[in-house]
Amino acid sequence: MKIILDESTPQKLRLLTDGSHTVVTTWYQGWSGLKNGALLSAAEAAGFVLFITADQEVSYQQNLTGRKMALLVLSSNNWGLIKARIVEIMAAINSATPGSFGFVNIRYARE
Numbered sequence: 471m472k473i474i475l476d477e478s479t480p481q482k483l484r485l486l487t488d489g490s491h492t493v494v495t496t497w498y499q500g501w502s503g504l505k506n507g508a509l510l511s512a513a514e515a516a517g518f519v520l521f522i523t524a525d526q527e528v529s530y531q532q533n534l535t536g537r538k539m540a541l542l543v544l545s546s547n548n549w550g551l552i553k554a555r556i557v558e559i560m561a562a563i564n565s566a567t568p569g570s571f572g573f574v575n576i577r578y579a580r581e
Contacts, residue, residue: 473563474513476523477502480549483522486556491563514539520566540566545575552576 473493475483484493496502501512513521520540524547542562544552555576562572
């Protein structure tokens with residue numbers, strides 16, 4: 471699966487995926503500073519299947535109807551919390567389908 475990470479997401483997340491996905495950042499693509507709508511359109515046109523962000527407003531701002539790409543929102547961009555929840559994040563990545571919206575609540579690490 472071809473995945474793009476938004477600027478709001480820790481870029482190290484690309485290193486924790488299981489190797490079965492191609493993961494790049496908006497910075498790597500040269501898309502830093504693009505607004506969400508333009509960014510989603512550019513990513514979709516480039517063949518990305520999943521957009522991962524920690525921007526919780528994007529779910530209210532963007533309509534995924536008719537999109538070929540899925541959106542996954544993480545509740546935090548805290549690197550330590552993301553590492554602690556990588557199993558749940560990977561499950562959400564692997565279950566993403568075109569036009570779907572996923573949310574992973576990672577605010578608190580498990581005890």
